[in-house]
Amino acid sequence: MTRLKLATVWLGGCSGCHMSFLDLDEWLIDLAAQVDLVYSPFADIKEYPQGVDVVLVEGAVANEDHLQMIHQVRERSRILVSFGDCAVTGNVTALRNPLGSAEPVLQRCYIETADIHGKIPHEPGIVPTLLDRVVPVHRIVPVDIYMPGCPPSATRIKATLEPLLRGEKPQLEGRDMIKFG
Numbered sequence: 001m002t003r004l005k006l007a008t009v010w011l012g013g014c015s016g017c018h019m020s021f022l023d024l025d026e027w028l029i030d031l032a033a034q035v036d037l038v039y040s041p042f043a044d045i046k047e048y049p050q051g052v053d054v055v056l057v058e059g060a061v062a063n064e065d066h067l068q069m070i071h072q073v074r075e076r077s078r079i080l081v082s083f084g085d086c087a088v089t090g091n092v093t094a095l096r097n098p099l100g101s102a103e104p105v106l107q108r109c110y111i112e113t114a115d116i117h118g119k120i121p122h123e124p125g126i127v128p129t130l131l132d133r134v135v136p137v138h139r140i141v142p143v144d145i146y147m148p149g150c151p152p153s154a155t156r157i158k159a160t161l162e163p164l165l166r167g168e169k170p171q172l173e174g175r176d177m178i179k180f181g
């Protein structure tokens, strides 16, 4: 049997969706028997590889690094799953959008609330520049499957991955599977 190449990506999110992935508990052992985890915050792999079968993308697109990453992820992945409410709608990550741009957020965080020597970080190539608007993943690249939830429960993650392992498209229906929050 060909092993599925699975990746998980962490963009602008709190990592709660990845924590929920770990809640799969003992099913992770079954999963590990069927997939190769080729890229993930759980694994120390620097370069997103070619030929990924399924990728779970946590978080919204909030900075220049995310923007570059999501294009690369889309180019190199067959099935892209928007993983959690931040990826699907922007959710918590997009709460800053009504402020109009990144500048008020940076001012508040690094200048107004600084105890001493407030300074907005500016290190090109090290600190990615914030986008003025946070956007959900599908606003940048096509998404194949939406998995809402903040975070999606382990049950929902399993209900998404199990059909994909069989080569089928998951049918996420009903309150237990598609409720936001």
Ligand code: SF4
Binding pocket: 012, 013, 014, 015, 016, 017, 058, 059, 084, 085, 086, 087, 091, 092, 093, 149, 150, 151, 152
């Ligand atoms: Fe965190 Fe919720 Fe966003 Fe997932 S959807 S990254 S748990 S805030």
